[in-house]
Amino acid sequence: MSQTESPALANHLMETVLPVRPAMVDRGSGVRMKPGMVEDLIASGTAKAMVISQRKALVTADGLWFGDAAPLWNALNGSEGGAVAAIYLGATLTSSSLPEGTSVVLFTVTEPPAPGIATVPLDAEWAGFRDVAARLDAKDTALFIEASAISNWHATHTHCPQCGTPTDIEAGGWVRRCPKDNSEHYPRTDPAIIVTVIGPDGRLLLGGGGPVDARNYSTLAGFVEPGESLEQAVVREIGEEVGVRVTACQYLGSQSWPFPASLMLGFTAKTDDAVARPDGVEVTRARWFSREELQEAVLSGEITISTRLSIARSLIEHWYGGVIEDLQP
Numbered sequence: 001m002s003q004t005e006s007p008a009l010a011n012h013l014m015e016t017v018l019p020v021r022p023a024m025v026d027r028g029s030g031v032r033m034k035p036g037m038v039e040d041l042i043a044s045g046t047a048k049a050m051v052i053s054q055r056k057a058l059v060t061a062d063g064l065w066f067g068d069a070a071p072l073w074n075a076l077n078g079s080e081g082g083a084v085a086a087i088y089l090g091a092t093l094t095s096s097s098l099p100e101g102t103s104v105v106l107f108t109v110t111e112p113p114a115p116g117i118a119t120v121p122l123d124a125e126w127a128g129f130r131d132v133a134a135r136l137d138a139k140d141t142a143l144f145i146e147a148s149a150i151s152n153w154h155a156t157h158t159h160c161p162q163c164g165t166p167t168d169i170e171a172g173g174w175v176r177r178c179p180k181d182n183s184e185h186y187p188r189t190d191p192a193i194i195v196t197v198i199g200p201d202g203r204l205l206l207g208g209g210g211p212v213d214a215r216n217y218s219t220l221a222g223f224v225e226p227g228e229s230l231e232q233a234v235v236r237e238i239g240e241e242v243g244v245r246v247t248a249c250q251y252l253g254s255q256s257w258p259f260p261a262s263l264m265l266g267f268t269a270k271t272d273d274a275v276a277r278p279d280g281v282e283v284t285r286a287r288w289f290s291r292e293e294l295q296e297a298v299l300s301g302e303i304t305i306s307t308r309l310s311i312a313r314s315l316i317e318h319w320y321g322g323v324i325e326d327l328q329p
Contacts, residue, residue, distance in 0.1 A: 018253030018266060018314050024142035025090035025104070032088045032172030038105060042069045042086065047103040049073070050089075050143065052151045053112035056126040063097060063132075063140040065124045069105055075118035076109055084109050087150055087173025089143060096139045106147045106173070108154060129258075133309050141309065149258035150174070153187040156260070161185070188261055193233045194221040195267045196315045197244060199274055199288055204319050206294075206305070207242060207278060207286035216304045217287065219312045221264070234267050242286045243277035246270070252318060255311035266311050268319065291320055301327050 031037060041047045047069035051058045058065040076084045087106040092098050115124045129144050136144065150173065160167050160178035167176035167185060176185045196219050197205040206217040222237030224230060235246045249269035257264045276286040289297065294316075297303045305324070306312035317324055 018311075018318060020253070021138075022093075024093055024139040025146065026093055027090040027146075028088065028172075029174075032174060035170075038086045038088050038172050041088070041103055041105065042073050045070050047105050048098060049086075049105045049107050050147060051076070051107045051109060051112075051120075052147055053109045053126070055148065055152070056112065056128050057144060057147065058115075058120060058124045059127045059132050060121070060124050063136050064144060065121070066098060066104070067119055072119050073107065076107055076113065079113055079118050085154060085169060085173065087147075087154070087169075089146055089150075092139060094139060096137050098139070104143060106151065108151045134307065145256050145258050149189075149256065149261050150187060152258060152260040157185060189256075189263045190261055191224040191230070192221055192257075192262045192264055193224060193230055193237060193267055194219050194264045194311060194315065195234055195238060195249070195269050196319050197238055197242075197246070197269050197271055198319065200272050201274070203288040203290050204294065204316070205242065205244065205271075205276055205286060205288055206316075207276070207283040209282055209284055212284045214285070215302065217285075218306045219315050220283065221312075222282075223262075224265075230265055230267070234269055238269065238271075241279050241283045243275075243279075244271045244273045247272055252315065253311065255314075257311075264311050266315050268315065294320065295324055298324060299327055 048066040049069040049072050050064055050066055073084070073086065085108045087108070089104045089106050092100055092102045092104065094100055098104070112126050113120055116122045129148055133141065154173070157176060158166060160181065160183060162183055163178065163180055165178050165180040167178050170177050174187065177183070199205060207220055208214055208217050220238055220241055222233065222241065224233040228236070230251065231249055234249045238244050238246050246269045249267045252266045252268055254266060255264045276288070278284055278286045298305060305316060
């Protein structure tokens with residue numbers, strides 16, 4: 001800050017950041033540290049539970065299916081679906097399909113029970129997040145993403161990385177402890193940058209992978225490497241993927257993306273380059289769009305862009321300056 005700048009001006013947030021999405025769940029990081037809290041909560045008869053198996057959750061036409069935790073826990077443990085783990089997800093902060101303040105636990109099971117057994121209703125089905133994201137409300141979306149991330153971590157971190165001993169679950173499912181060396185292991189989150197690149201004429205650069213004639217286009221993204229700042233990752237990834245040199249970038253917002261455990265950190269970047277050269281591996285096609293060209297291409301069905309639930313869409317519409325109309329089925 002220079003001597004002529006006022007503290008108020010220096011600390012003022014620019015009005016270009018993405019809106020902050022409020023939390024839907026109080027994760028109770030202090031409450032879940034109490035030994036046996038999940039078991040006590042299930043036994044209380046007041047908690048609700050969702051179920052995940054093989055990265056899919058039980059859903060109905062209305063959204064996520066929540067069962068009464070106590071009878072569901074007993075039924076799942078009495079079935080042949082394999083080991084069942086219970087994880088505390090938190091208490092709801094808003095009212096929707098569940099009243100505000102409802103405690104929610106996650107049950108993970110190796111083999112998914114068929115609807116109609118283990119208290120699962122006949123109209124329920126197993127679905128991945130991408131399959132049902134468009135019909136979930138904000139609370140269901142938050143719980144599904146949280147549950148996916150933590151269940152993915154448990155499924156891939158069953159043993160101590162130091163000695164190979166099977167670890168025990170503690171802290172409501174948010175810590176795994178090695179009984180041999182007493183080391184504690186916590187869920188990991190992998191930072192990834194996702195970027196709208198703006199050319200010297202104000203046009204937006206979008207790209208995509210897979211077949212070169214595919215219609216889907218989105219923002220460019222990549223993982224942050226150890227020892228690298230977020231801004232350095234933006235410059236490196238854009239340079240590697242499309243051969244464009246970033247001259248400036250600004251952070252706009254973030255979104256959890258549990259596939260398997262990413263935190264998408266959204267940026268907008270500027271470049272003086274007007275030509276993009278896809279690397280042919282991660283990005284097979286890249287294209288510049290003016291605002292008019294992008295809207296026309298979407299409405300004609302020439303291209304598709306990311307769904308409204310994604311930070312990619314938020315970043316694109318932030319550049320666009322409003323809502324981009326989708327092609328109606």
